[in-house]
Amino acid sequence: MCSIGEDDFGDEGAAHAMVAESLPTGILISLGDCSKCGVASNELYKLNFRVAECHDCFLIHCRHKFRAALGAAKVLPRNADVLLSLDGSAESLVLLDMLHFAQTQNTFRRLHCNARVVYIDDQSVHGGESINLHALQALSKRYEPLEFYVTEFGASPCSLQRLEEYSPAAKEPHTKLNKLRSLTARQDYQQQQLKHLLASVAQRLCCSHVFESRISGDLASQLLTAIALGRGGSAALDVALLDDRLAAGVKLLRPLRDLNEQEVRFYLHARQLKPLRQSGSSYGQERGPTASLQNLTYAFVHNLQQNYPATVSTVFRTGDKIIANAHEELDSCAHCQSPLDAKLSDTLLAIEYSRAVSEAGVGLSENGDDSERLAKQRLAVKDGLCHACRCIQLELGSDLLT
Known part of the structure; x- marks a missing residue:
């Protein structure tokens, strides 16, 4: 053979x-x-x-990973209202197909939840054409009786419409995204805003959980990116099965976290599914691997997946072993809802110390105590933002991040 x-x-x-x-x-x-x-x-x-x-055996193998991720951790209550985030990628179509299959089984094997699907049109950010309504309507008919909704990135949750009633509106430029100088900051900001939008849509549809379609390679890239951006304190939640940082108690679940890129490609072929957009075509990636930290990390992990697939799984599994600092008295970041890290990191103090010495000049730099005191005062400023979100705020200038 x-x-x-x-x-x-x-x-x-x-x-x-x-x-x-x-x-x-x-x-x-x-x-x-x-x-x-x-x-x-x-x-x-x-x-x-x-x-x-x-x-048939291949489909059983993949679908078992989906059910095992939810069943082993018991993170999805019976008859919970679930919102599935569909972006047209291969991974999101696989998740949609698996969820529909799990809900159409007999009573004993059925996944008991009430699912809805939302497609977030972010083409105004990409600068490309709008969504393919015909392809989306074909998916809606194939996966009946799931309800499909459509909204636009950056729009109010009130603009949410059923797919059969959706009419594209005029796209408005996203001023905050355009004001950010670096692509790294824009991609980080866009990712956080997408989570806010999902939480708002889930609240509007009375859903307590959101399904995200990230697979092991995506999460390995996300783990390394979070550390590079200074989000190491919350990196464990960025790759965990359950992320409870969304607003109003909405919980984010990643039931495809154990699947790899090869399994996704084979599943598409087995179920005769055609993605609405190519994998890896998220905002800013068309500018090349050196345009941002996120692009560079994605290219590194993708190359690692091609040559050393077992290593990617090792990187991803490392995120499960990171124990977040359990400090109940710490406040949360006003933008990303992660624990504020100013009091926990000596690295942040060192960064502010270097800035204080650089800005104050030779006179203050000769007195280490004054520089350290100034650095601690800067960290104590009650801006309500973590280090990574504060970096985005610095690029925005006078505009408020939240």
Whole structure:
């Protein structure tokens, strides 16, 4: 049997019967027996570190990861109202298909929750064309009876509309995004604003939980990015299954966190799904890997996934071992809702110390006590923002972040 990555299948491998690049690497169109159930199949799926499986066994494997993530941790109450965030990416379509399948099973195996779907049109930020309503309506018909809603990034939650009633409005420029000088700050701000919008939509639809479609590679990139941006104090929540920092007690869940990129590609083929947009096409990534910290980290993790897939899982799992500082007396950041880190980090004190010495000149720099006192005064300023959000605020200038 052929293995992953072999280009020369030989005369017996049915290579000449396949169209070039018509199938993801690892999906074999050839007669053979499934190594799991033993049934003869003409479509075998060969994942890394796993035996070749037939179509049904592969779907069982992926769907089990979805159910196990929610069941093992018991984070989703019975009959909870769930909002699924759909952005048209491959990962979000996989999550939509898995959730619909879990809700259409018999009573014993059914996932007991009330799900709604929201598509957030962020093309005004990307500068591209608006959403493909025909493709979205086709998804809505395929996944009945799930209710589909549409809103726009940066819009008020009151603008939320049902898909069948949606009419695109004139796009207005996002002034705060445009005022931020660096792409790193803009991407960080856009990510936090997206969470605020999801929480607002969940409140409007009376949903207590939000499903996010990030997979292991995305979370590995998010973990490294959070540390690079100075969000190390809350990095564990950025990659955890459950993130409870959203407003009004809305909880963010990541049930696809155990899936990898290869499984997503194979699942799309198995279920004949076509993404509405390409993976990795989020805001700012079209400007290249060196344009921002987020882009550089994504490119690094993506390259790591291609060459050393097991290492990406190790990076992602490291986030589960980070224990957040449990200080109930600490306030939360007014923007990202993470614990304020000024009193917990010696690194932040060192940064402010360097700024105090640099700005005060030679006179003050000769007196270390004065510089340290000035640094502590700056950290004690009650602006209600964590270090990373304060960096965004500095770029905005007089405009308020929240």
